[in-house]
Amino acid sequence: MSIHKLLYSLLFTFVATVTFAQTGKITGVVLDENNKPIEGVNVSTLSTSVTTDAYGFYVIEVPAQQKVTVNFKHVAFKMVTQNFEVQSQEVLEFNPVMDSEYEQLGQVVISGVRPRATGVITVTPEVVRKIPGLNGGVENILKILGANGNSDMSTQYSVRGGNYDENLVYVNEVEIYRPFLIRSGQQEGLSFVNSDLIQKIDFYAGGFEAKYGDKMSSVLDITYEKPKEFGASLDASFLGGALSAKGISKDKKWSAIGGIRYRDNSLLVNSQETQTNYRPRYMDGQLNVNFMPSEKWNHSLLGNVSLNRYNYQPLTRQTNFGTLDEPIALQIFYEGQEDDRYQTLFGAYKTTFKPNDNNNYRFIASAYHTQEQEYFDIDASYFLGEVDANIGSETFGNVTFNRAIGSQLNHARNNLDALIFNAEIKGSNNQTGKHRFDWGVKYTHENIRDRIVEWEVIDSAGFSLNPPVIDIPVDQPYQPYIGPLVPYQNVRATNFVDINRFSGYAQWNTRTRLRRGTLIATAGVRAHNWTVSGQNIASKSQTVFSPRVQLAYKVDGKDLLYRFSTGFYYQPPFYRELRDQFGVVNPNVKAQQSFHVVLGNEYGFKMWERPFRLVSELYYKDMQDVNTYTLENVRIRYRANNDAVAYAYGLDVRLNGEFVKGTESWFTFGYMKTEENQNNRGYIARPTDQRLKFGILFQDYMPNIPNLKLYMNIVYNTGLPGGSPSYADAYTYQSRLRDYRRADVGFFYVFTEKNAQRPNGHWLKKFKDLSLGFEIYNMFNNQNAITNTWVRDAYTKNQYGIPNYMTTRVFNLRLTARL
Structure with a gap:
């Protein structure tokens, strides 16, 4: 199409x-x-x-x-x-x-989410704009539709056992990239996708077609609006604001839509345990211009400029944990600061030629340039102590005995400059109305210039700790240490890498009658060749092929659909997957391979004389040549050695319909298990092994005050594996973080609710939507942890995992207007 x-x-x-x-x-x-x-x-x-x-x-x-x-x-x-x-x-x-x-x-039946035969879920932009959440974008609703996420301030998500790097994102058929060096959700700022410009959102949670690229988990396919009239929108809150506008020329040949956004996370940062001098600010601008000189030709330009500034100066932190009988507190006093910058430029040109109704051809060229800086020197002096839990004691709640005293000095001077260029040709050909052929070829060039200087020095009880990789007996303070003094963690590397990629696909789609229903079949294959070269790197070239099949059967006379998808999904390594935890680039890293099997069912029915839809999917993924990794906040560090095999299986169930007449709500449930086996040592949980999830997006209104709307977003996920200290063996640390529980609610008074009853000329008639909202984030004030801080004690030789808690309850006012 x-x-x-x-x-x-x-x-x-x-x-x-x-x-x-x-x-x-x-x-x-x-x-x-x-x-x-x-x-x-x-x-x-x-x-x-x-x-x-x-x-x-x-x-x-x-x-x-x-x-x-x-x-x-x-x-x-x-x-x-x-x-x-x-x-x-x-x-x-x-x-x-x-x-x-x-x-x-x-x-x-007008539905906010409309599943189709190929397994894609279509979401209306109106739902995305209203759903309450800290990030307030497309990624916010994906947690209801099949994705997982346990970070309040991050737009990144995992799908069915995959990590953040395994998801494809497209805008107007153009692949989108995100910054490389971001290690914390606080640093992300803004998602690339601007919700105010969206016309259509498609999301595949697995088993997607060959026409999409080479990733192992999911596809988020965004289409921006092509205006047919003038319009504008405004969104303002304590977290920032957004302004967009659209228009079309008198001759209908030119149209444009664009927006600027500004975000200030101070409101969220101030709710965290760490006290800081910190005001993070992020801004971006996007513009999409279309020119249609004739019915056969269409030209489009898409541009984006983004600047994220993360100036961070921590002061103090106290985290209380442990049990009621044995409460423990971690007190940290900081010195130093962090200065991070992420500046990205993106541009894309697309032209579409449609010689007749049965054929169309597209040429797409895009360029992405990112310059990233990560500088910090932070000294943290910590006290790990026992808390007085005796009610009535004069020192109740205070630290009465310090179990561990020490300090950590973290230093980084990391710079990255990346340029990615793409050029591709696609075609679609219809034959006799029953058969459709899609094909495409693509060339990608990636130029990466990366410098890593990062080290950590740990002092516990006045004695420097060596990393576990240095096997020298240490018996301080009883015996003097005469070995080398080295940082506990030390990564130094300079990499200049070029990656050239050639990829393509061919896909066939048909639809035919079969007994008492309609059979829809899609079959295709992808090919991907890539060559890694660079300074002091031996050139290495590899090729993979990915066959994929999707089948769907729709029963006549019933709103009933069955789906089956299978295929091989290869993920050729990107730069981050080539670089190991010591910063060394390994050009021999293979493409990770995932074999998908997905069985799905959709059933539409009526309850309380209102329409409902039940969607369920059972899936299994077998993974080979797995590139294992550790996950710290949102930073992924790969081992770059393809030393594991893995699997993931689970069940996703979603029910949506008019639980309240005139509104649509969603209830989702998911079970998933994913494990990996490194070098035949046995299966252990992967970093994304989040077993159970439950999500609700509920919409309601007051019958006596129909202008007052309620939007509630509830997410529950069981805990992720808590990670491990630097250089630690993953088989040694298999503890889990606490369960993720979050409820966000928004109350909106819609001034334009009864516009149809107002006389012409009324000032509210100019607005399609004018709402004032009051939002409560983390309504029940749950303490959710994103990862652990590991504190080491030289005397007891123990390491303690202290939860890094995220945001507490936050209140926000929000004004939205659309012309």
Whole structure:
């Protein structure tokens, strides 16, 4: 499907004001079974008739407050008949799917999440904009749709046992990259995806098609809006603000949409245990320009500029942990500061040529440039002590005995400069309406210039600790130490790396009748060749092939669908996967391999006379040549040796529908287990082994005050493995963090709720949405931990894992407006 047609496929905005008060309008995009817009469809009632344009778009005016039958007719497709009843001046959206084999009948069901035959979940932008959460973006809702995440301030997510580097993200068919050096969720600032510019969101949690790239876990496919009218939006809160605008030229050939965002995380940082002199600020700007000189040609430019400044000066911290009988406190006094900068530039050009209705071709070129700096010198003096737990004692709650005293000095001077260039050609060809062929070839060049100078010195009870890799007996303070004085951790490397990649795919899709239903089949294969070279690096070239198959069967006369997906998913190493924990680049790292099997079922039914949908997926992933890693906050450090095999299996179940009449809510449940076996030492939990998850996105309103809306986002995940100290053996440390529990709620008063009843000329008529909200993040004030701080004691030889807690309860005011 051509992208300029996709940009019109889910138009979700009001059209121009109706002319007569006693009529309403029905609008939408007519699609075929491959979700391709259909031109020339006759849309008619008893009194009115219109025809869809080149993008399948239509608007038809119908009488208000009476049942109206609308027919959709085309010579190449079966007729679709739909009954509507609209209110005065109401604009209703309906996007029918016309099939060459059967007619579509039934009632209007507009759903926020609409699963399709290929296993993709489509999310409306309105849901994303309203869901409460610290990050407030697309990634926020993915935790409800199948992704996992246990970081309050991070937009990164894992899917079905994979890590943060195993997810593909596209915007307008252009692959998106994120900064390399970020180690903490606090440093991320803003996600690339601007929610105010979105028209359509598709998410694959696994078993995706060959037309998508070479990653092992998931695909997030974003389509930005192609404007058909002028509009603007504003979002302002204590956490920052966003402003966007869109417009179209008089001749309809030029259109543009863009936005700027600013974020200040001070409100969140001040709620954490560590007291700091810190005001992190992040900003970015995006612009998407489209030019359509004719119906056959379309040109598009997408640009992004982002600047994240992370100036951090910690002061003090106290963490209380342990048990009621034996409470323990960690007190830390800091000196020094951290100065990090992440500046990224991104630009993409895309042109689409559509010689006829059955063929279209796209050329896409993009460039991503990031300059990253990570400088810090932080000295932490710590006291690990026992807390007086005797109620009534004069020292109740105070530290009465210090069990361990020491200090840690962390130093880094890390710089990275990366330039990534892509050029690709894609094509789509339809044959006889039943077969579709998609193909593409792509070239990628990655130039990485990386300098790592990072060390840590640990002093416990006045004595310097050597790393475990130095096997020299130490019996301080009873015997003097005469060995070398070295940092506990020391990484120094300078890498200049070039990676050239050639990849391509071919995919076939067909749809046919089979007994009492319709069988939809997709089969394809990907190929990927990459060559690693650079300074003091022996050039190495490798090639992999990835066959993939998806099958779906839709039962006639029932809202029932069965899906099956399988295939090989290779992940050729990116730069971070080539670099081991000592900073050394290994060009011989193989592509990680994952074999997917996914069984899915979708069932639509009615309960309380309202529509509901139950979606379930059972999956299994067998992984070979696994590149093992450790996870610290959001920083991944690979071992770069393909020394393990792994597996993941689980079940995802999602129920969505109108639990409250007129609103849609989602309930999700998931079970997942993932383990790895390093060098045949036995299976242990992977860093992403999060067994159980439960999520709720609930929408409600007050019957007596329908303008007052409630949005609640609840997530529960069982604890992740807690990680291990530097250089430690993962088989030795298998403790888990506490369960992740979080509830965010937002109360919004919608001033434009009854706009249809207001007279023309009323000032609120100018707005499509005007809301004032009050949000509570972490409503129940749960203490969630992102990782552990490891404190070492020279006397007892013990290491203590102290939880690093995230944000506490935070209040926020938010104003949103859309024209």
